[in-house]
Amino acid sequence: MRTQVAIVGGGPAGLLLSHLLHRQGIASVVLESRDRRYVEHRQRAGMLEQGTTDVLRGSGVGERLDREGLVHHGLELRFGGTGHRIPLTGLTGRTVTVYAQTEIVKDLVARRLADGGDVRFEARVVEIDPAAAGVTYVQDGRTRTLECDYVAGCDGFHGVSRPAVPGLRTFVRDYPFAWLGVLADVPPSTDELIYANHDRGFALHSLRSSKVSRLYLQVAPDEDLAAWPDARIWSELAARFATGDGWELREGPITDRAITPMRSFVAEPMRHDRLFLAGDAAHIVPPTGAKGLNLAVSDVTMLAAAFTERYASGSEAPLDGYSASCLRRVWRAEHFSYWMTTLLHADPAADDFARRLQRSHLEYVVSSEAAATSFAENYVGLPAAP
Template sequence: MRTQVAIVGGGPAGLLLSQLLHRQGIDSVVLESRDRDYVEHRQRAGMLEQGTTDVLRDSGVGERLDREGLVHHGLELRFGGAGHRIPLTDLTGRTVTVYAQTEIVKDLVACRLADGGDIRFEAEVLEIDPSAPSVTYRHEGAVHTLACDYVAGCDGFHGVSRPAVPGLRTFSRDYPFAWLGVLADVPPSTEELIYAHHERGFALHSLRSPKVSRLYLQVTPDEDLDAWPDDRIWTELAARFATDDGWELREGPITDKAITPMRSFVAEPMRHDRLFLAGDAAHIVPPTGAKGLNLAVSDVTVLANALAERYASGSESLLDAYSATCLARVWRAEHFSYWMTTLLHADPAADDFTRRLQRSHLDYVASSQAAATSLAENYVGLPL
């Protein structure tokens, strides 16, 4: 078996890359270790930069996004019993859109299959050869080898692609907290996201739809999920979101809950021979900056353009520049995500001096147009 591009991983990065290549007339095969039901129903948040929504529309999968996505023109920083709005669109001319990663995956799977795309679910990748490019995998009880021109490793942080790159240099940081995220069948209590800093810990009020809310609480990394019954979650959320003007949090049935550790991670370079890493296979950001999915979209957009240039003209200049091009954006997003995380979370090891500095910084961002613009510019996303 042979294809032009073998794509390891059928998450949003791998599926979008396959779609972008298809639009350029380039063949690909997507190898995904999980079954289709798991891939299409794995719960993930989705705050999309304007550049990401533009890419999805241009790739032909923007119809449901435009119909159901929730466009936001601002966000709220909440601390000291008061809210402070950051007017994203007024400051940058750009917007963000809430549309769950889960739904993006459904859209991409449906579009690729309708176009005759080759997605092989439950395909366990056994070996990647980056030099004489091929991927060996087990599917339906048999072992196969897929020969190709290039391999795209889009299989996430725990995938097999990154270990196939020799001599990687890695950079990482683990944070002393995690997020307890819940999905609740209750209309959101806000029209825009609320990022709340509180002495008891960070909280985030996001939206999934006009009838479904997504909320997060800062907890310890070793937190026991069983120690958080629904009543305790709602009580803690209400305490951290409380304002002096009596704002009230709506409560409803919680349909999903999970604890997510927080880390920053970058692997360099993002290419070895004919193997290219993209998305979480190469980098992880804490979710505070809402950059994970957007970085993956940026990576595969750069890669798709580079491959299109290679097949159109024979030039490999864009492929040669792939790692450096992507890493420039990755490190900017890493810094912004780190900055948002340390600005808003309660560090259990912080002394009083550090806490006062943190509060002073929050006051500055809320009162300075220059500081607010810097936050807004990074949040809506730098141009692709």
């Protein structure tokens, strides 16, 4: 079997890359180790920068996004019992959109299959040859080999693509806290996201739809999920979001819960021979800045353009520059995510001096237009590099 581009991983990065290549007449095969139902239902956040929504709309998969996505023009930073709105659109002219990653995956799977795309579920990749551009995988109990011109590793942090690159340099930062995230069947208590800094820990009120809320609590990395029954979760959320203006948190049935550790990670370079890394296979960010999915979309958009140039003109210059170009954006997003994480979370090792510095910085962000603008332009996403 042979194709032009073998794509390892059928998440949003791999599926979008396949879709973008198809629109340019470039053949690809997507190999995904899980079944279709698992891929379409795994819970992930979905805060989309305007650049991401522009890519989805421009490639013809934005119809349901436009119909169901929740466009946000601002967000709230809440600390000291008071909320402070950051007018994202007013400061930058851009927006962000809440649209669940699960829905993006469903849209992309449906489009790839409707277009006759080759998406192979339950196809577990066991070996990648970056030099020969070959992929060995197991499906239906049989071992098969897919030959190709190039391999795109879009299989996430725990995938097989990154270990296939020798001599990688990695950069890691682990955080002394995690997020307890819940999905609840209750209308959101806010029209825009609330990021709350509290002595008891960080909290985030996000939205999934007009009827479903997504909420998060800072907890210890080794927290036992069983120690958090519904009543304790709602009580702690209410305490961390509390204000003096009568605002109330709506409660409802919790349908999903999980604890997510927080880490920053970057692997360099993002290319070795004919293997290219994209998305979480090359970098992860703490979720505070909502950059993970957006970085993945940026990566594969750039990679699709580089492949298009290669097959159209024969030039490999964009492919040669792929890693350096991606990493400039990655490191900016890494810094913003690190900055926002340390700004809003309660560090268990912090002394009184550090806590006062944190409060001073929060007050500066909400009182200075220059500081708020810097925050806003990073949050909505910086324009793509020329």
